[in-house]
Amino acid sequence: MKHTSLLAPALALLTSVELFAQNASPPKIGTLEPVIVTATLSEEPADNVPYTVDTLDEKQLMELGATSVPEALRQIPGVLFQQTANGQGSPFIRGFTGFRNLALIDGIRLNNSTFREGPNQYWNLIDSLSLSSIEVIKGQGSVLFGSDSIGGTVNALTKGPVYRQPTPPVSATQGKGAKTVQPAQPVGIGPYLTGLAFTRYSTAENSWTGRVEASISEWEKYGLYIGVTGRSFGNVQAADLGELPHTGYDELSIDAKAEFFLNSNTKLILVHNQMHQNDVWRTHRTIYAVPFAGSSIGSDLEHYFDQDRYLTYLRLEGRPDSGWLDRYDLTLSHQRQSEDRFRLRKGSLSDKEGFDVDTWGLALNMESQSSIGLLTYGANYYLDKVNSYKRSYKSGKLDKVAVQGPVGDDADYHLAGAFIQDQINLSNAVELTLGVRYTYAQAGIGRAEDPDSGGVISISDSWHNVSGSARVLWSLDEQKRLKLFAGVAQAFRAPNLSDLSRFDIARSGEQEVPSAGLDPETYLLSEAGVRWNSEKLSLSLAYFYTDITDMIVRAPTGGLIDGLPVVRKRNAGGGYVQGIEFGLNWQVADDWRLYGNVAWQDGEVDDFPTSSPNKVTEPISRLLPVTGLAGLRYDNPSRRWWIGAEVQITDRADNLSAGDIADTQRIPPGGTPGYTVATLRTGWRVTDSLTLTASVENVFNEAYRVHGSGVNEPGANFIFGAEMRF
Numbered sequence: 001m002k003h004t005s006l007l008a009p010a011l012a013l014l015t016s017v018e019l020f021a022q023n024a025s026p027p028k029i030g031t032l033e034p035v036i037v038t039a040t041l042s043e044e045p046a047d048n049v050p051y052t053v054d055t056l057d058e059k060q061l062m063e064l065g066a067t068s069v070p071e072a073l074r075q076i077p078g079v080l081f082q083q084t085a086n087g088q089g090s091p092f093i094r095g096f097t098g099f100r101n102l103a104l105i106d107g108i109r110l111n112n113s114t115f116r117e118g119p120n121q122y123w124n125l126i127d128s129l130s131l132s133s134i135e136v137i138k139g140q141g142s143v144l145f146g147s148d149s150i151g152g153t154v155n156a157l158t159k160g161p162v163y164r165q166p167t168p169p170v171s172a173t174q175g176k177g178a179k180t181v182q183p184a185q186p187v188g189i190g191p192y193l194t195g196l197a198f199t200r201y202s203t204a205e206n207s208w209t210g211r212v213e214a215s216i217s218e219w220e221k222y223g224l225y226i227g228v229t230g231r232s233f234g235n236v237q238a239a240d241l242g243e244l245p246h247t248g249y250d251e252l253s254i255d256a257k258a259e260f261f262l263n264s265n266t267k268l269i270l271v272h273n274q275m276h277q278n279d280v281w282r283t284h285r286t287i288y289a290v291p292f293a294g295s296s297i298g299s300d301l302e303h304y305f306d307q308d309r310y311l312t313y314l315r316l317e318g319r320p321d322s323g324w325l326d327r328y329d330l331t332l333s334h335q336r337q338s339e340d341r342f343r344l345r346k347g348s349l350s351d352k353e354g355f356d357v358d359t360w361g362l363a364l365n366m367e368s369q370s371s372i373g374l375l376t377y378g379a380n381y382y383l384d385k386v387n388s389y390k391r392s393y394k395s396g397k398l399d400k401v402a403v404q405g406p407v408g409d410d411a412d413y414h415l416a417g418a419f420i421q422d423q424i425n426l427s428n429a430v431e432l433t434l435g436v437r438y439t440y441a442q443a444g445i446g447r448a449e450d451p452d453s454g455g456v457i458s459i460s461d462s463w464h465n466v467s468g469s470a471r472v473l474w475s476l477d478e479q480k481r482l483k484l485f486a487g488v489a490q491a492f493r494a495p496n497l498s499d500l501s502r503f504d505i506a507r508s509g510e511q512e513v514p515s516a517g518l519d520p521e522t523y524l525l526s527e528a529g530v531r532w533n534s535e536k537l538s539l540s541l542a543y544f545y546t547d548i549t550d551m552i553v554r555a556p557t558g559g560l561i562d563g564l565p566v567v568r569k570r571n572a573g574g575g576y577v578q579g580i581e582f583g584l585n586w587q588v589a590d591d592w593r594l595y596g597n598v599a600w601q602d603g604e605v606d607d608f609p610t611s612s613p614n615k616v617t618e619p620i621s622r623l624l625p626v627t628g629l630a631g632l633r634y635d636n637p638s639r640r641w642w643i644g645a646e647v648q649i650t651d652r653a654d655n656l657s658a659g660d661i662a663d664t665q666r667i668p669p670g671g672t673p674g675y676t677v678a679t680l681r682t683g684w685r686v687t688d689s690l691t692l693t694a695s696v697e698n699v700f701n702e703a704y705r706v707h708g709s710g711v712n713e714p715g716a717n718f719i720f721g722a723e724m725r726f
Contacts, residue, residue, distance in 0.1 A: 331363045513561075649674075
């Protein structure tokens with residue numbers, strides 16, 4: 001397929017935007033404690049929630065230069081940034097990935113019932129440059145957001161209009177007995193126009209990124225915002241391996257937001273965002289894979305994806321002046337995700353498969369201060385409508401139309417729930433948070449392929465779940481700088497359409513077939529930690545333990561399809577994951593900041609080695625090896641420029657499951673080698689509206705691969721960026 005660039009419109013706009021300097025004051029060294037909403041569904045300082053939380057704001061996302069949301073999370077302790085292919089990243093959070101982590105966009109589920117087992121590429125369909133911040137809540141459980149929130153919940157919060165608050169008129173007296181002069185109107189009344197243009201170039205990926213955005217608003221009247229991002233990636237240049245063929249792809253995203261103030265306390269919000277990816281190869285399955293440390297290559301001649309995602313939602317939110325209700329938001333959403341995969345096997349055999357899923361959502365969240373604490377409560381409902389297809393070809397001519405694509409065809413999936421949470425101040429120092437949720441899930445699959453007869457079958461099932469949580473936050477000093485937090489929460493994952501009806505290749509050499517009669521997975525998440533937060537020093541230390549029951553795992557049937565062993569899913573997995581996470585942020589002096597983190601994980605689960613009918617207890621697949629990061633940053637007293645250096649050290653990943661050992665296309669024999677990667681970053685505020693950044697990633701040109709990935713990371717990589725605002 002022709003590799004066409006999607007950057008032209010974005011770069012054309014970038015060069016045509018007229019920029020104006022503004023009298024902005026230099027940024028302060030320190031940053032205010034971020035206010036987050038995902039942890040409790042209330043606006044809370046990150047230091048005041050009984051969870052391990054991490055946030056990335058717009059400035060951090062720009063300075064990191066991450067090309068995707070999964071990549072932006074790679075420095076968060078306890079997160080493993082796995083890439084099946086360039087452009088197909090999937091974070092492992094506390095040992096879990098794919099549909100066992102929950103992704104949200106402005107609180108709306110990105111997860112849908114087609115998400116498959118293991119790493120998947122769907123988080124890459126969120127444009128990191130369209131976000132005002134990312135909130136990561138680890139081990140949250142299912143009370144607030146329902147199914148899938150096991151390893152963590154990640155909320156991608158989108159940008160919107162920029163507002164200027166009017167300055168009240170000021171009286172002025174000139175001399176004794178002089179008259180008071182009163183301005184005709186407050187300063188700042190009228191439309192307020194802002195904009196941004198950003199570009200990024202990377203040498204080791206030969207990639208260009210361009211983004212433009214604009215906002216026009218009037219305070220407490222309306223706000224309009226639009227942004228466009230285009231990316232074009234060339235082939236990755238990896239240390240020792242050279243150019244990695246077919247690792248380039250194109251990407252285009254558009255995001256818009258309109259806000260209308262019905263009154264000073266009520267706002268109507270209309271949002272649309274979309275992402276398109278073209279020609280994203282899964283190179284490790286093809287003959288073009290480049291071996292690393294003894295890894296094997298695939299047999300396909302071509303294997304690539306085109307993907308699209310659209311989200312539109314309408315939200316009414318308000319803060320009534322009086323009555324029992326303090327805050328509410330009501331959201332109606334529609335999301336469409338499309339995936340098309342083309343595969344050319346040896347000889348003249350090829351196939352195309354894919355699916356479309358339309359997800360309708362309705363959610364109501366409310367908050368009330370009561371005599372028994374701060375109550376947060378609500379309900380939500382999501383409906384997936386799924387169609388899938390697969391067509392096989394010989395010598396370019398249609399040979400067969402399959403019953404289904406990667407998931408069952410003509411399928412519906414319902415997910416509904418209601419919850420209530422109470423934050424109770426037991427004393428000035430102790431806060432208790434209790435919550436409970438009821439969830440109902442139902443699947444109906446009109447057409448699925450019977451692996452034995454090849455005929456058509458239908459599958460239907462439904463499930464109920466009640467999950468609870470209890471958390472405590474205890475301030476140990478009067479200034480509330482030292483806090484202990486602990487909690488226990490239930491989590492679950494209802495079987496989705498992929499569990500029930502997937503008919504596709506799994507891992508690197510198994511044929512997964514439909515599996516009816518599954519039950520929900522259940523988990524018990526426990527965590528205890530301590531944090532210190534003062535003006536100069538922030539420290540956090542947490543231990544977590546996740547108990548696993550009825551985990552859905554693949555079990556061999558003893559059959560073969562196209563020479564591949566057949567696997568069918570079963571509720572046979574029991575086990576645990578545990579780990580320790582430590583983080584440090586220390587303002588050593590006014591101009592110097594030291595930061596770092598360390599994470600360790602261990603875990604095991606019952607599973608079935610490939611082609612073996614006997615269940616064994618083995619390590620959790622693709623566990624994060626011991627990983628540490630340390631960084632030092634200097635901000636010039638003028639606050640016009642800064643420079644920083646950091647180093648990440650990752651141990652060898654050799655605690656392998658049978659599936660890891662068999663997956664030689666991604667994991668080298670004996671495990672993934674450890675690595676040490678150094679990075680240098682600098683930035684210069686040339687004017688109050690123009691900022692230039694530069695960085696060198698992988699300074700010493702280390703040849704390395706993140707554990708579980710199907711492609712190596714770039715070698716020494718020079719990245720240049722420019723951001724202009726008006």
